[in-house]
Amino acid sequence: KEGVDIRLHEVIYEAIDEVRTALEGMLAPEFKEVAEGRAEVRETFRVPGAVIAGCYLTEGKISRNSSCRLLRDNVVIHSGKIGSLRRFKDDVREVQSGYECGIGIDRYNDLKVGDEIETFRMEEVRRSLSDIPRPDPESASGGSQEAEA
Numbered sequence: 487k488e489g490v491d492i493r494l495h496e497v498i499y500e501a502i503d504e505v506r507t508a509l510e511g512m513l514a515p516e517f518k519e520v521a522e523g524r525a526e527v528r529e530t531f532r533v534p535g536a537v538i539a540g541c542y543l544t545e546g547k548i549s550r551n552s553s554c555r556l557l558r559d560n561v562v563i564h565s566g567k568i569g570s571l572r573r574f575k576d577d578v579r580e581v582q583s584g585y586e587c588g589i590g591i592d593r594y595n596d597l598k599v600g601d602e603i604e605t606f607r608m609e610e611v612r613r614s615l616s617d618i619p620r621p622d623p624e625s626a627s628g629g630s631q632e633a634e635a
Contacts, residue, residue: 549580
């Protein structure tokens with residue numbers, strides 16, 4: 487009538503595991519940044535409405551719609567998304583390390599020769615109850631050291 491979930495268990499450990507799993511499911515996930523690739527801007531091209539960076543991929547891979555950072559002298563100038571990715575005249579989905587390509591950053595046109603474009607993705611990391619720090623029982627008791635003295 488009240489919508490209470492009733493479960494029966496033969497062993498107490500099954501109940502403990504079920505409660506632990508339910509509590510872990512309620513924890514907010516953490517996100518970790520995973521580097522995908524890095525490209526060096528070797529030339530810039532003006533096209534109507536945008537600036538395209540002629541790049542050489544130095545490591546990893548670059549995918550269209552990836553998140554990216556534009557670095558100038560190792561300082562982050564802009565963060566955004568890859569808007570267009572081309573090899574020669576063809577639109578491509580991704581480019582591997584060691585190849586040249588044209589990269590357009592979505593809604594950003596201040597690209598210069600020598601800049602670096604770094605791509606990354608945000609990966610969800612599930613949290614567990616063991617990740618949460620436990621309170622120290624001695625500090626919670628209100629000074630157990632004084633009671634011993």
